[in-house]
Amino acid sequence: xxxxxxxxxxxxxxxxxxxxxxxxxxxxxxxxxxxxxxxxxxxxxxxxxxxxxxxxxxxxxxxxxxxxxxxxxxxxxxxxxxxxxxxxxxxxxxxxxxxxxxxxxxxxxxxxxxxxxxxxxxxxxxxxxxxxxxxxxxxxxxxxxxxxxxxxxxxxxxxxxxxxxxxxxxxxxxxxxxxxxxxxxxxxxxxxxxxxxxxxxxxxxxxxxxxxxxxxxxxxxxxxxxxxxxxxxxxxxxxxxxxxxxxxxxxxxxxxxxxxxxxxxxxxxxxxxxxxxxxxxxxxxxxxxxxxxxxxxxxxxxxxxxxxxxxxxxxxxxxxxxxxxxxxxxxxxxxxxxxxxxxxxxxxxxxxxxxxxxxxxxxxxxxxxxxxx
Amino acid sequence: xxxxxxxxxxxxxxxxxxxxxxxxxxxxxxxxxxxxxxxxxxxxxxxxxxxxxxxxxxxxxxxxxxxxxxxxxxxxxxxxxxxxxxxxxxxxxxxxxxxxxxxxxxxxxxxxxxxxxxxxxxxxxxxxxxxxxxxxxxxxxxxxxxxxxxxxxxxxxxxxxxxxxxxxxxxxxxxxxxxxxxxxxxxxxxxxxxxxxxxxxxxxxxxxxxxxxxxxxxxxxxxxxxxxxxxxxxxxxxxxxxxxxxxxxxxxxxxxxxxxxxxxxxxxxxxxxxxxxxxxxxxxxxxxxxxxxxxxxxxxxxxxxxxxxxxxxxxxxxxxxxx
Numbered sequence: 001x002x003x004x005x006x007x008x009x010x011x012x013x014x015x016x017x018x019x020x021x022x023x024x025x026x027x028x029x030x031x032x033x034x035x036x037x038x039x040x041x042x043x044x045x046x047x048x049x050x051x052x053x054x055x056x057x058x059x060x061x062x063x064x065x066x067x068x069x070x071x072x073x074x075x076x077x078x079x080x081x082x083x084x085x086x087x088x089x090x091x092x093x094x095x096x097x098x099x100x101x102x103x104x105x106x107x108x109x110x111x112x113x114x115x116x117x118x119x120x121x122x123x124x125x126x127x128x129x130x131x132x133x134x135x136x137x138x139x140x141x142x143x144x145x146x147x148x149x150x151x152x153x154x155x156x157x158x159x160x161x162x163x164x165x166x167x168x169x170x171x172x173x174x175x176x177x178x179x180x181x182x183x184x185x186x187x188x189x190x191x192x193x194x195x196x197x198x199x200x201x202x203x204x205x206x207x208x209x210x211x212x213x214x215x216x217x218x219x220x221x222x223x224x225x226x227x228x229x230x231x232x233x234x235x236x237x238x239x240x241x242x243x244x245x246x247x248x249x250x251x252x253x254x255x256x257x258x259x260x261x262x263x264x265x266x267x268x269x270x271x272x273x274x275x276x277x278x279x280x281x282x283x284x285x286x287x288x289x290x291x292x293x294x295x296x297x298x299x300x301x302x303x304x305x306x307x308x309x310x311x312x313x314x315x316x317x318x319x320x321x322x323x324x325x326x327x328x329x330x331x332x333x334x335x336x337x338x339x340x341x342x343x344x345x346x347x348x349x350x351x352x353x354x355x356x357x358x359x360x361x362x363x364x365x366x367x368x369x370x371x372x373x
Numbered sequence: 374x375x376x377x378x379x380x381x382x383x384x385x386x387x388x389x390x391x392x393x394x395x396x397x398x399x400x401x402x403x404x405x406x407x408x409x410x411x412x413x414x415x416x417x418x419x420x421x422x423x424x425x426x427x428x429x430x431x432x433x434x435x436x437x438x439x440x441x442x443x444x445x446x447x448x449x450x451x452x453x454x455x456x457x458x459x460x461x462x463x464x465x466x467x468x469x470x471x472x473x474x475x476x477x478x479x480x481x482x483x484x485x486x487x488x489x490x491x492x493x494x495x496x497x498x499x500x501x502x503x504x505x506x507x508x509x510x511x512x513x514x515x516x517x518x519x520x521x522x523x524x525x526x527x528x529x530x531x532x533x534x535x536x537x538x539x540x541x542x543x544x545x546x547x548x549x550x551x552x553x554x555x556x557x558x559x560x561x562x563x564x565x566x567x568x569x570x571x572x573x574x575x576x577x578x579x580x581x582x583x584x585x586x587x588x589x590x591x592x593x594x595x596x597x598x599x600x601x602x603x604x605x606x607x608x609x610x611x612x613x614x615x616x617x618x619x620x621x622x623x624x625x626x627x628x629x630x631x632x633x634x635x636x637x638x639x640x641x642x643x644x645x646x647x648x649x650x651x652x653x654x655x656x657x658x659x660x661x662x663x664x665x666x667x668x669x670x671x672x673x674x675x676x677x678x679x680x681x682x683x684x685x686x687x688x689x690x691x692x693x694x695x696x
Binding site for chain 2: 031034035050051052062063064065066067068069070071072073123125130134135136138139230293294
């Protein structure tokens, strides 16, 4: 789809699609001409002799010969120069509630203009968006949406922020970085939904242009990362720590998969690490798994498991612990840690009521950490 | 596309061809190396007559027959839909040569296999064109096209097998009943070598996910998956010019004319012999072995463990001949 047609669609529907990535999935196997992909030089790589390159964007550090693609499927070595194939080539663009990301302490009740390109630098066997993340750039429909148009479309849709989400924004780093700069110029915020599998240098640069980061911590065990994510745990912990040391807002999500990453002792270890290294105020979401992609033989996470893990996190002193993907559960609400008053009441992705004033509990005036305006 | 191919509905398993193949496999892991000095002209063009002669000689040696048609019939049922999976990622300089693939197709056609039942294919039409192929999708003729042809594409359901989770090309799943891996033999920076088994990376949508840990166990496990293993009949390695270092991309200084084809019913043995050829070239040129460089093609041992064929030198009978 050309940009003009896309923007006409945007204008025609008022607030575009509120259906997440689903609209693009049905046609995910229509091939795109590779000539229509971008050919923008990547920003983090090293040239080696004989037209080889080494990607420095993520911990995989792919070393590639001429004409080879990185693990992500959206970066390619052409003649010894490394290119991103997805700069300005969005495969999804939707207006979503910020709670969908989920961010619960970042501009609650607002919309985020949410974009993605194809590709991912890990391969989670439980990926919820595999039709767009686990494919190569030319295998998914995309449209031209350059950075300045991202910001313009977000503003036109009355969004307060731009979210880089659905797939893995690390793999469209250059596009995200430039879009974030454009969004800031228009007074919009930027939020990133990531697995945190990124090298320190690009992360450092990214944190200069974004306002919130949600990191999916998929397990607290390296063997889980090796077997089910095809990545490493330590870089993710490093990324979480790094974000927490800046002014960028951080939330952590943990997708609970029955029998695979729901061991209570691991969760307790993780919570102790969070409490010690990150702090008690970081929102922690335990979300419900649904069978998907390569893991279809397990049931959805029992509610009792989510509740018991939430209890463990609260026992370890973490203040804001949520249950996700269970609409109507009391664990969707934000409670004041001092007086236990409900300060934000939610149902699914909707904010039903807010009982805060100037970032503090309206009942006891205890400050609630977050970005509220 | 359904009309273009004429036979685009999902086929039954080609049991006749499969039994013929397994019957021939019973004879052990025989690998035929056919050389034809001068098959590559000084301008780089191939002598088509010599290529045909190499293939005929190879089939004869492989099947123990005098007539090429008889040899082919030992491996392929008359109504088999034959897929010739080539590797064209290397462009004109280091891909499966069109002269070779078309000569192979001609051999089948001359010996009575319907040309409409043969497809020479790879993953993208762009790569096919860049490697010198002229695309064709005539319903009644020899087909040359790629998975990204409108109407072809990948399956929409993931096939999961051990560590593999991929969408397979519908050419492999729906059209082909008997598959030939006609691969270019090359050094590979990660896998050690790329040859007949790794060629099937071009039959799935996400090969970029399978390059970790020297592509092991992924090459072997992909080959073991049902859409490949049940249909694979023959490996032929294009060793006319061999990139023995810094592959898989082309580097003139490390590309050696070898004027050879390698044929085997054992996909693991074919690749193992290809590996030895690369090691000989590396040794001759004073380069360290792949093992010394830390990129020995370990997928071969994995493939042997999975029972896909034989990788040990002692269990492979190599028969060399010259045209």
